[in-house]
Amino acid sequence: MDRLNIGLVGYGVVGQGVVKALKNRRKFLREKYETDFFVKTICDRSISKKPNPSLDQTLLTSDYNVILKDSDIHVVVELIGGLSPAKEIVLGALRAKKHVVTANKALIAECGLELFKEADANGRSILFESSVGAGIPIIRTITEGMAGNKFNGVYGIINGTCNYILTAMSKNKLTFSQALKEAQEKGYAESNPTLDISGMDSAYKLAILVFLTMGKFVNVKDIYVEGINHISHDDIEFAESLNLTIRLLAIGKKIGNQLDVRVHPTMIPKDHGLATVNGVDNAIFLDSDPLGDVFIEGQGAGQMTAAMGVVADLINLGIRVDAPACIWAFNPADEVANISLRKIDEVETRFYIRFMVIDKPGVLAAITTVLGQHNISISSVTQKQEDKGSTVPVVILTHQVNERQVKEALDKITDLAVVRGRPVAIRMEKL
Amino acid sequence: MDRLNIGLVGYGVVGQGVVKALKNRRKFLREKYETDFFVKTICDRSISKKPNPSLDQTLLTSDYNVILKDSDIHVVVELIGGLSPAKEIVLGALRAKKHVVTANKALIAECGLELFKEADANGRSILFESSVGAGIPIIRTITEGMAGNKFNGVYGIINGTCNYILTAMSKNKLTFSQALKEAQEKGYAESNPTLDISGMDSAYKLAILVFLTMGKFVNVKDIYVEGINHISHDDIEFAESLNLTIRLLAIGKKIGNQLDVRVHPTMIPKDHGLATVNGVDNAIFLDSDPLGDVFIEGQGAGQMTAAMGVVADLINLGIRVDAPACIWAFNPADEVANISLRKIDEVETRFYIRFMVIDKPGVLAAITTVLGQHNISISSVTQKQEDKGSTVPVVILTHQVNERQVKEALDKITDLAVVRGRPVAIRMEKL
Numbered sequence: 001m002d003r004l005n006i007g008l009v010g011y012g013v014v015g016q017g018v019v020k021a022l023k024n025r026r027k028f029l030r031e032k033y034e035t036d037f038f039v040k041t042i043c044d045r046s047i048s049k050k051p052n053p054s055l056d057q058t059l060l061t062s063d064y065n066v067i068l069k070d071s072d073i074h075v076v077v078e079l080i081g082g083l084s085p086a087k088e089i090v091l092g093a094l095r096a097k098k099h100v101v102t103a104n105k106a107l108i109a110e111c112g113l114e115l116f117k118e119a120d121a122n123g124r125s126i127l128f129e130s131s132v133g134a135g136i137p138i139i140r141t142i143t144e145g146m147a148g149n150k151f152n153g154v155y156g157i158i159n160g161t162c163n164y165i166l167t168a169m170s171k172n173k174l175t176f177s178q179a180l181k182e183a184q185e186k187g188y189a190e191s192n193p194t195l196d197i198s199g200m201d202s203a204y205k206l207a208i209l210v211f212l213t214m215g216k217f218v219n220v221k222d223i224y225v226e227g228i229n230h231i232s233h234d235d236i237e238f239a240e241s242l243n244l245t246i247r248l249l250a251i252g253k254k255i256g257n258q259l260d261v262r263v264h265p266t267m268i269p270k271d272h273g274l275a276t277v278n279g280v281d282n283a284i285f286l287d288s289d290p291l292g293d294v295f296i297e298g299q300g301a302g303q304m305t306a307a308m309g310v311v312a313d314l315i316n317l318g319i320r321v322d323a324p325a326c327i328w329a330f331n332p333a334d335e336v337a338n339i340s341l342r343k344i345d346e347v348e349t350r351f352y353i354r355f356m357v358i359d360k361p362g363v364l365a366a367i368t369t370v371l372g373q374h375n376i377s378i379s380s381v382t383q384k385q386e387d388k389g390s391t392v393p394v395v396i397l398t399h400q401v402n403e404r405q406v407k408e409a410l411d412k413i414t415d416l417a418v419v420r421g422r423p424v425a426i427r428m429e430k431l
Numbered sequence: 432m433d434r435l436n437i438g439l440v441g442y443g444v445v446g447q448g449v450v451k452a453l454k455n456r457r458k459f460l461r462e463k464y465e466t467d468f469f470v471k472t473i474c475d476r477s478i479s480k481k482p483n484p485s486l487d488q489t490l491l492t493s494d495y496n497v498i499l500k501d502s503d504i505h506v507v508v509e510l511i512g513g514l515s516p517a518k519e520i521v522l523g524a525l526r527a528k529k530h531v532v533t534a535n536k537a538l539i540a541e542c543g544l545e546l547f548k549e550a551d552a553n554g555r556s557i558l559f560e561s562s563v564g565a566g567i568p569i570i571r572t573i574t575e576g577m578a579g580n581k582f583n584g585v586y587g588i589i590n591g592t593c594n595y596i597l598t599a600m601s602k603n604k605l606t607f608s609q610a611l612k613e614a615q616e617k618g619y620a621e622s623n624p625t626l627d628i629s630g631m632d633s634a635y636k637l638a639i640l641v642f643l644t645m646g647k648f649v650n651v652k653d654i655y656v657e658g659i660n661h662i663s664h665d666d667i668e669f670a671e672s673l674n675l676t677i678r679l680l681a682i683g684k685k686i687g688n689q690l691d692v693r694v695h696p697t698m699i700p701k702d703h704g705l706a707t708v709n710g711v712d713n714a715i716f717l718d719s720d721p722l723g724d725v726f727i728e729g730q731g732a733g734q735m736t737a738a739m740g741v742v743a744d745l746i747n748l749g750i751r752v753d754a755p756a757c758i759w760a761f762n763p764a765d766e767v768a769n770i771s772l773r774k775i776d777e778v779e780t781r782f783y784i785r786f787m788v789i790d791k792p793g794v795l796a797a798i799t800t801v802l803g804q805h806n807i808s809i810s811s812v813t814q815k816q817e818d819k820g821s822t823v824p825v826v827i828l829t830h831q832v833n834e835r836q837v838k839e840a841l842d843k844i845t846d847l848a849v850v851r852g853r854p855v856a857i858r859m860e861k862l
Contacts, residue, residue, distance in 0.1 A: 021579065021721070029579060032646075129576070135722040137576020144575060145560070145568020148452065148460060148742040215463075273728065276707065290452070290735035291566040295728040297704065304721035311579040323754030 003036040004318040007067030007098075009089055010079035011044035011053075014103060014130070017307030018077065019053045022314075035318035037311075041067050068092045075099040075317055077310060078107075087111055094118045094126065099321070101313040103130035103306060109207035109220050125324060127316065130309030132205040133158055133282045136298035137312065142212045146288060151213035153253040153287040155431060158205045160280035160300030161189045161196035162228050162248040166265075167278045170236050170245070176229060188280050188301055198227040199248060199263040206250035210261055213286065214254055215336035218261050224344035226264035235354060235424060238382070238395050239267050244352075245275035249429060258342040267352050267428040273297070274431065285431065345404040350379070350428040353406075355394045355413065356420040363418045364394065370416075374409035376401050391420050397428070434467040435749040438498030438529075440520055441510035442475035442484075445534060445561070448738030449508065450484045453745075466749035468742075472498050499523045506530040506748055508741060509538075518542055525549045525557065530752070532744040534561035534737060540638040540651050556755060558747065561740030563636040564589055564713045567729035568743065573643045577719060582644035584684040584718040586862060589636045591711035591731030592620045592627035593659050593679040597696075598709045601667050601676070607660060619711050619732055629658040630679060630694040637681035641692055644717065645685055646767035649692050655775035657695035666785060666855060669813070669826050670698050675783075676706035680860060689773040698783050698859040704728070705862065716862065776835040781810070781859040784837075786825045786844065787851040794849045795825065801847075805840040807832050822851050828859070 006022075008015055022029070022037045030036050041059040043066065044050055059066070067073055068089070076093035078100060080086050086107050093100050095118070102108070108115070108128050119126040129139045133156070142151075157163050161183055168179040180197070183189035195201045203223045211217045228248050239246050249266035252259065268275050273295045277283040282300030287293055299305045357363045364381065371378060377399040384393050398406070406425060414422045437453075439446055453460070453468045461467050472490040474497065475481055490497070498504055499520070507524035509531060511517050517538050524531050526549070533539065539546070539559050550557040560570045564587070573582075588594050592614055599610040611628070614620035626632045634654045642648045659679050670677050680697035683690065699706050704726045708714040713731030718724055730736045788794045795812065802809060808830040815824050829837070837856060845853045 025579065028581070033578075136725060137572055140571060140576040141568055141727075144747060145571040145743060146739070147464075147746040148456065148739060150459070271707070273704070273707065276702070276704065291739045292730040292733075292736065294567060296572075296726065298725040299723040302723075305723065308577070308579060308722045312576060315578040316575060320751060320754040323751040 001035055001318060001321050003038050004075060004314065004321065005038055005040045005073045006075055006077060006314065007041045007043070007070065007073040008039055008077045008079065009043045009064050009067060010081070011042050011047065011050050012079065013303050014306045014310070015042070015044070015079045016051065016053070017303040018079070018310045019055065021304065021307050021311050023053070023055060029315070033315055033318055037314055037318060040073055041070065043067055064089050068096050073098060074321055075101060075314065077314070078102040078104060079310070081106070083107060083110060090115055090126070091118055094122045094124050097122055097124060099124050099317050100126040101310055101317070102126065102128050103310060104128070105131040105201070105204040105208060109204040112208070112211060113217050125317065127313035128208070129313050130306050132208050133284060133298070134160065134300045134302070135305035135308050136282055136284065136296055136300075137309070138209070138284050138296060139212065141294070141296055142209070142286065146286070146291060146294065149288040149291045151254070151286060151288050153251070154209045154213045154284065155274060155429070156202070156206065156209060156250040156282070156284040157247050157274055157277050158250050158282050158284065158300070159196055159202045159248060160282060161193060162202070163277060163282070163300065164188045164280045165197070166228060166231070166246055166248065169231070169233060170240070173233065175233060176231060197229050199225040202248060202250045202263045206252055206261065206263055209250070209284070210252040210259065214252065214259060214339070216259060216339050218259060218341050222341055224262040224264070228265050230424060231265050232424070234393055235352070235426060238352070238354065242397070243270045244268065244428070245270050246426065247274060247277070249274070251429065254339070255342065257339050259339055260342045260347055262344065262347065265426055267426055268431055272431050347403045348400050349403070350400055351398045351406055352426045352428055353396045353398065353410070354424045355396070356391050357394050358418045358420070359390050359392045360418065366416055366418060367394065367396070367413055370409050370412050371396070374405045376405055376409055432466055432749060432752050434469050435506060435745065435752065436469050436471045436504045437506055437508055437745065438472045438474070438501065438504040439470055439508045439510065440474045440495050440498060441512070442473050442478065442481050443510065444734050445737045445741070446473070446475070446510045447482065447484070448734040449510070449741045450486065452735065452738050452742050454484070454486060460746070464746055464749055468745055468749060471504055472501065474498055495520050499527050504529060505752060506532060506745065508745070509533040509535060510741070512537070514538060514541060521546055521557070522549055525553045525555050528553055528555060530555050530748050531557040532741055532748070533557065533559050534741060535559070536562040536632070536635040536639060540635040543639070543642060544648050556748065558744035559639070560744050561737050563639050564715060564729070565591070565731045565733070566736035566739050567713055567715065567727055567731075568740070569640070569715050569727060570643065572725070572727055573640070573717065577717070577722060577725065580719040580722045582685070582717060582719050584682070585640045585644045585715065586705060586860070587633075587637065587640060587681040587713070587715040588678050588705060588708050589681050589713050589715065589731070590627055590633045590679060591713060592624060593633070594708060594713070594731065595619045595711045596628070597659060597662070597677055597679065600662070600664060601671070604664065606664055607662060628660055630656040633679060633681045633694045637683055637692060637694055640681070640715070641683040641690065645683065645690060645770070647690060647770050649690060649772050653772055655693040655695070659696050661855060662696050663855070665824060666783070666857060669785065670783070673828070674701045675699065675859070676701050677857065678705060678708070680705070682860065685770075686773065688770050690770055691773045691778055693775065693778065696857055698857055699862055703862050778834045779831050780834070781831055782829045782837055783857045783859055784827045784829065784841070784854050786827070786854045787822050788825050789849045789851070790821050790823045791849070797847055797849060798825065798827070798844055801840050801843050802827070805836045807836055807840055
């Protein structure tokens with residue numbers, strides 16, 4: 001089209017990045033896509049305190065209704081995050097027959113189905129490339145590039161902060177706290193990093209990936225989530241010696257008519273693509289049928305990285321403003337209707353378990369006896385010689401075992417007099 | 432749309448894969464995309480000798496005009512390869528207001544601009560996801576997912592046959608001939624493997640990637656192309672010891688207002704993503720602005736792998752049959768108008784050079800003197816102790832040097848009495 005009029009709600013870091021990209025590239029984009037990408041109105045609660053975008057004719061406002069009521073605006077870009085008032089803004093935009101572009105992972109993960117239906121009812125598109133994987137074009141890779149495939153699994157490193165911390169702990173031999181502090185100093189972690197390091201940020205993104213690949217929206221609160229704050233340098237070193245690497249992995253797998261969906265620190269083989277993803281990079285590994293494995297990696301953080309996902313969405317809209325701009329359909333195929341979420345207790349994986357024990361004879365027998373009583377089959381045992389004191393780590397790798405068995409066994413082992421503290425259990429994924 | 436009527440021209444391996452995928456997934460696709468993907472007519476020169484697709488109501492013909500003249504057919508899928516009659520079929524389809532899906536790399540690389548203009552003039556789309564990277568959705572990643580970015584470079588392992596051979600030579604210590612034979616036995620190499628191992632197949636694909644990323648169609652015959660048949664096991668072992676890996680790399684780089692476009696065996700750092708691409712996998716590494724580095728890897732061969740790229744194209748068309756199904760525009764931005772191709776003589780890279788020399792004092796001095804006379808700065812020299820005979824390899828790594836200097840120096844060194852045969856020179860790429 002000649003000109004795509006954009007109403008931007010939320011003029012924070014990413015919003016400013018979008019404005020910058022559209023301004024700097026206006027001529028390039030106009031020539032290449034025969035469309036003028038025009039930011040008509042910018043809305044921000046505290047717009048008077050924000051840097052002036054110095055765009056000709058752009059209206060600044062603190063009232064988003066100005067945008068919703070403007071019949072000239074074709075697309076609303078929602079970048080305020082959170083559920084409210086983001087949801088009202090997106091629904092209002094769709095009902096006013098405007099397309100929506102959003103980077104709001106929580107909104108799509110929690111209210112996606114409702115929003116997609118509203119978009120469909122109004123003949124408009126809702127695009128959200130930036131909601132997962134920052135600038136990596138994962139949404140379109142799944143929905144357009146790999147259209148027609150079925151997916152058996154999706155495995156992602158989708159939180160740049162956690163990956164930065166784990167990489168720094170491993171490469172620079174830092175503790176978790178030191179690595180977190182470094183990430184904060186470099187701007188890769190928020191001053192309140194809870195959403196990231198708790199794994200919740202990954203869980204929102206995983207819910208979106210699972211919907212796109214397997215057709216079912218799982219409730220985010222039903223996803224098993226474990227963060228990285230209990231990972232110690234010892235575990236990273238043990239992993240290294242076992243030719244494994246620890247990454248915060250978001251996992252979604254189809255097993256029969258169940259979905260196994262979880263986020264937790266995971267030990268993966270060192271030579272797998274995901275193990276080589278360092279720093280703030282994000283990466284996603286797709287197990288598809290019949291296309292097989294597809295792996296995609298790119299930057300997972302940064303103002304322009306996130307902004308360019310929004311720009312790609314805007315270009316897709318500009319080129320075909322009167323046609324469906326997204327080809328994923330909100331109506332999943334019949335075959336997913338009966339799929340349910342597998343409870344974490346029923347999940348089976350291999351485990352790395354580190355016990356801190358008093359260094360005296362009989363300890364190993366006490367531990368392995370309990371494991372045996374819970375039908376936990378052991379693959380290997382490593383006891384590290386240390387001079388530091390009387391407490392030494394014992395590392396046990398299990399074969400494939402049931403979560404509940406491990407939990408119950410560790411409860412009992414924690415109570416043993418020769419064991420100090422609760423053992424650290426990290427799941428292993430073969431991939 | 433309700434039903435997308437497809438006319439398929441070329442019922443070989445990939446064509447049969449497309450028919451199989453659409454047949455097996457017909458219900459899934461109809462539910463998910465609200466479109467019935469219906470193969471109305473199949474055309475093949477020798478249709479009577481082909482396996483029967485056992486599709487209801489599908490018409491079989493050996494005359495492609497049956498498809499071009501059928502006003503019910505929305506899209507022509509061209510899978511016969513080569514330039515003629517593929518070009519006539521594609522032009523005929525577009526002029527008959529049909530969309531086109533093709534996997535024909537030579538056709539797009541050689542005649543792309545003409546075809547895109549014809550598509551545009553007729554308001555129809557021409558899609559070619561399967562032409563590069565087999566099933567890896569690289570075309571949409573560049574044009575849609577990363578829309579709005581500029582590209583500084585594209586680096587690809589885009590020939591599965593060559594990658595299989597190089598991997599087998601390295602992992603199983605095979606010679607080139609043994610590895611080629613193995614690839615042929617496994618169906619990864621044609622009985623006449625020239626197009627693949629000469630690098631020409633990669634050159635066609637590279638021309639398409641360079642157009643999509645940098646907006647300029649380079650003439651395939653102007654691309655510098657070097658195959659892999661001169662790579663010896665010695666070179667692979669030397670590379671290994673230098674922490675490098677040899678891959679047939681397709682390289683497209685923007686340097687000022689020049690494009691540096693070439694295909695040749697390349698030594699790359701072992702820890703780079705591209706070095707970990709094994710077997711018949713394909714992978715592409717994109718250096719973009721501002722999104723940064725994006726890396727994508729997937730299967731590079733196989734009937735269904737190639738077929739699914741075609742299926743993805745068909746789904747994109749089915750969802751928006753009356754709108755542009757591709758968002759790359761054939762009108763590149765002004766800024767590429769003045770870009771020219773850099774001649775190989777002017778290219779600067781680092782080189783690995785292996786000389787086979789007579790093992791006696793003064794040889795190294797003779798070689799390094801010639802290199803010095805041609806301003807070739809040396810980074811390291813390795814001389815391997817061997818008991819085999821009087822001829823030993825000397826390996827020299829250079830700093831960044833000009834191609835012409837290297838060529839001239841090697842001409843002179845080949846003439847030295849102490850040197851046996853022409854030295855093997857392999858470019859190194861830092862990435």
